[in-house]
Structures are given as C-alpha cells and as structure tokens.
Amino acid sequence: MTVVDTPPPLPVRDKATAVERAWGGVSPMLTRLAAERATGVLVREGGALHLEEGLVTYAESPLSLGLDALLTAHGTVRAEVWSEALSRADEHRGAARFLLAGGHLTEGALQVCHLGALYDAAYFALAPSSTPGRFRYGVAHRLGPVLPVPVAALERETLRRRDLLHRVWPDPRPDHTPLVRTHTAAAPRPTARQQRLLDRLDGTRTAADLARELGRQAFHTLVDVRRLAAAGLLAPRPEPVPAPGPATSAAAPAAPHPSSAPHPASAPDAEPRRPPAAGAPPPALADPPPPGLTERLAQHTTDPHITLLKRLRDALEAL
Amino acid sequence: MANTETCLKEALASIEGATGVALVDYTSGMALGTMGGSKTFDLNVAAAGNTDVVRAKMRTMEHLGLKAEIEDILITLSDQYHLIRLISGRGGNGLFLYLVLDAKRSNLAMARHQLRRIEQDLEV
Numbered sequence: 001m002t003v004v005d006t007p008p009p010l011p012v013r014d015k016a017t018a019v020e021r022a023w024g025g026v027s028p029m030l031t032r033l034a035a036e037r038a039t040g041v042l043v044r045e046g047g048a049l050h051l052e053e054g055l056v057t058y059a060e061s062p063l064s065l066g067l068d069a070l071l072t073a074h075g076t077v078r079a080e081v082w083s084e085a086l087s088r089a090d091e092h093r094g095a096a097r098f099l100l101a102g103g104h105l106t107e108g109a110l111q112v113c114h115l116g117a118l119y120d121a122a123y124f125a126l127a128p129s130s131t132p133g134r135f136r137y138g139v140a141h142r143l144g145p146v147l148p149v150p151v152a153a154l155e156r157e158t159l160r161r162r163d164l165l166h167r168v169w170p171d172p173r174p175d176h177t178p179l180v181r182t183h184t185a186a187a188p189r190p191t192a193r194q195q196r197l198l199d200r201l202d203g204t205r206t207a208a209d210l211a212r213e214l215g216r217q218a219f220h221t222l223v224d225v226r227r228l229a230a231a232g233l234l235a236p237r238p239e240p241v242p243a244p245g246p247a248t249s250a251a252a253p254a255a256p257h258p259s260s261a262p263h264p265a266s267a268p269d270a271e272p273r274r275p276p277a278a279g280a281p282p283p284a285l286a287d288p289p290p291p292g293l294t295e296r297l298a299q300h301t302t303d304p305h306i307t308l309l310k311r312l313r314d315a316l317e318a319l
Numbered sequence: 320m321a322n323t324e325t326c327l328k329e330a331l332a333s334i335e336g337a338t339g340v341a342l343v344d345y346t347s348g349m350a351l352g353t354m355g356g357s358k359t360f361d362l363n364v365a366a367a368g369n370t371d372v373v374r375a376k377m378r379t380m381e382h383l384g385l386k387a388e389i390e391d392i393l394i395t396l397s398d399q400y401h402l403i404r405l406i407s408g409r410g411g412n413g414l415f416l417y418l419v420l421d422a423k424r425s426n427l428a429m430a431r432h433q434l435r436r437i438e439q440d441l442e443v
Contacts, residue, residue, distance in 0.1 A: 220346040
C-alpha cells in the first residue's frame with residue numbers, strides 16, 4: 001500500500017485555533033452572541049442565522065433550499081398549507097405549531113426536516129466570508145421554535161462537513177461553478193440518485209441549481225457532485241471568461257491569511273508525502289516549496305494532466 | 320406521532336441491552352439526534368463512520384441490480400452488536416437508526432423487532 005494523503009485542507013480559520021477553543025470558531029461573532037444568549041438575526045455573506053436565547057432556531061441561505069421548499073418539493077406539505085401556516089403565525093405561536101395542529105405533518109418528520117434544512121443552510125451561511133456579519137437584535141423567525149440547536153454543535157457540524165467534502169474531492173471549484181458532464185474510461189457506475197443529477201448537467205447549472213431542481217438539500221448535492229467529480233464523471237465548466245464563481249469564497253481564505261501561513265497541521269504531512277507518491281504529483285511540485293505555495297498550487301491547477309494524475313492518485317488510494 | 324427525542328429515549332429504555340442509539344442522515348453523516356453512548360464511545364463519530372457502511376451496501380446492491388430495500392444491517396463484535404435500521408420515509412431523505420447493544424445482555428431478534436416498531440413511530 002502506498003502512503004498517500006489528500007492534499008492539505010483549505011487553509012480556513014479552523015484546526016489550529018479550534019483545538020484551543022471549545023469549538024471551531026467558525027464565526028467569533030456567533031460565538032459571542034451565543035455566550036450573551038442573544039435573540040435576533042445574524043446576517044452573513046453566505047446566509048442568515050436566526051437566534052433565540054443564544055440558540056439557533058432557523059438558518060437560510062440563497063445557496064440552499066428552505067424548509068418550505070424541501071417540504072413542498074416532494075409533496076409532503078402542500079404549498080398553500082405552508083403559506084397559510086406562515087400567515088397565521090404570530091409572535092407567540094410559530095407556523096410550526098399550525099402545521100402540527102392541522103395534522104399536515106408529524107412532529108418527528110418536522111423535526112428531522114427542520115434539522116436537515118437548518119444544518120444545510122448553516123453550512124453556507126458559515127462559509128468563510130470576506131465581509132463582516134451584521135446582527136439585528138429582537139427578530140425571531142416566524143416558524144417558531146422546532147428544535148433549537150446550540151451554536152457549538154452547529155459550528156462543529158459545519159467544520160465536519162467541510163472536512164467531509166475535502167476528503168471526498170479536495171477541489172472546491174465544482175461547488176460553485178457551472179458543471180459539465182465528462183466521460184472517462186472505467187468510471188464507476190453512478191447510483192440512481194447520482195444519475196438523476198448527471199442527467200441534468202448542461203454546462204449552465206451549478207450545484208445549487210441542481211439541488212433546487214431536484215428538491216434536495218444543497219450540501220447533499222455537493223457531496224454527490226464532489227463524488228462524481230472524483231469519479232471523473234463531471235467537472236467544473238472550463239472558463240473562458242475570468243469570472244470564476246468560487247473566487248469570492250474559495251480564494252478569499254486561500255489568499256495569504258496571517259493565521260494560515262504557519263499552518264502546522266498541514267505543513268508536516270505535505271512534505272513527507274511527496275516521495276512515496278511516486279510520480280503522482282507533477283514534477284513542478286516535487287521540490288518542497290513553502291507550504292502556502294503548495295496549497296495554492298493544489299487548488300488552482302487546471303492542467304488536465306495534473307487533474308488526471310490527481311484522480312489517478314485518489315483512485316489508487318481508494319483501493 | 321413521536322418526536323425524535325422520545326423515539327430515541329424509548330429505544331434506549333425499552334430495548335434490552337441497548338447502550339446507545341442515534342438517528343443519522345447518511346448522505347451528510349450527521350447525527351440528527353443521539354442518546355446514550357459514553358466518553359469512550361462517541362455516537363457522532365460512529366454515526367459518521369457507519370454512513371460508509373450503508374453507502375457501500377447500497378451501491379453494491381445497485382450494481383447487482385437488486386431491487387429490494389435494505390431493512391437492517393447487523394454487525395457483531397465480540398462484545399457488542401451494532402444494528403443499523405434504514406428508515407424508508409415519504410421524504411426519502413436517507414436516514415437510519417443506529418443501535419448499539421451489549422452482546423451479553425441483549426436479545427437480537429427482540430431488539431430488531433422493537434427497533435422496527437420504533438421506526439414506525441417516528442413516521443418520518
């Protein structure tokens with residue numbers, strides 16, 4: 001067995017500081033709000049988190065489907081029922097209560113869907129951003145409390161999800177760029193679920209569009225997209241215009257960040273991994289460059305041969 | 320009509336030998352709820368890891384062209400049983416219940432039967 005690691009993780013502000021703090025420190029502001037048990041809405045670049053007494057009750061993001069969309073997409077709840085429940089909701093009784101009282105939904109189903117939607121949107125809302133978040137005090141969400149989630153649990157899960165995606169396929173570009181179908185020899189057969197996603201690829205739709213069309217959670221779609229990218233069945237559309245979607249969120253943390261420069265977690269395992277990889281890394285990367293450079297190269301290589309080699313290495317690793 | 324917490328509580332209380340239970344989303348590997356477990360047995364980690372088990376089995380079945388649904392998956396250790404029960408819901412969201420049993424104190428057939436009942440209660 002060859003000892004090959006995936007390239008070092010994205011240098012987002014986690015890991016090093018996460019160990020020292022009680023949790024990941026995805027957003028220092030959110031941590032502070034949780035500590036002071038605040039009620040209101042935290043609006044960040046990627047989405048918004050609704051807090052009540054320091055617990056997260058609802059999350060929304062333009063990149064993910066809301067609870068309403070998830071519930072209505074598969075006919076679990078009719079759209080009229082949902083809008084009626086929302087219109088009847090007031091400060092004391094949220095829409096959730098009307099849905100349950102009307103027998104439209106069981107409590108277990110609502111909780112599970114709600115948690116799914118909340119963590120899904122929070123993943124995008126808590127993505128590394130280039131602008132500071134804003135907090136408005138005193139606005140509770142109209143859904144009402146279903147199953148409030150502690151901030152620490154949400155941050156931990158968000159970091160775990162980032163790691164999961166990184167392990168599946170370390171290149172974040174397919175998350176935001178329009179996707180195209182690619183064909184490789186001896187590619188693993190996709191599952192029925194993945195096939196439905198592949199059928200919709202046309203070079204204009206992004207992962208978020210696909211999630212919306214299929215009525216699936218956006219993070220789940222990202223997992224599928226990255227798995228298919230690792231299998232060589234899809235790829236981000238090659239860009240003739242210099243307007244890469246991911247540049248806003250993926251390149252921002254990759255740019256030299258004061259806290260990412262030393263990166264003790266990834267630097268040691270980046271070096272010894274090179275020799276046993278036996279030809280898998282391109283010759284340009286063979287000399288040990290400074291870790292920051294390695295990371296940037298690993299993310300921005302678009303050379304098809306390098307992509308092929310990376311895919312080959314990942315496939316060997318999976319054996 | 321049960322909510323997730325009472326379901327998990329019931330599983331832990333009513334199933335003989337149960338030491339931990341989790342409701343897991345298998346695409347993301349997130350535990351939507353956990354109960355029991357211990358310092359040395361982190362149910363969140365177990366939940367995430369067992370999604371790979373479920374996924375591998377589903378993929379194999381699909382490749383074999385088997386149309387049947389997986390009801391449950393049993394893993395026996397020298398001192399524990401791990402029981403995975405897939406939840407087939409309307410949402411088709413891909414959830415499973417994960418149950419850890421002490422091998423000495425439990426009755427597998429009974430546990431399996433009770434887990435099925437709890438799944439029906441959950442009505443996802």
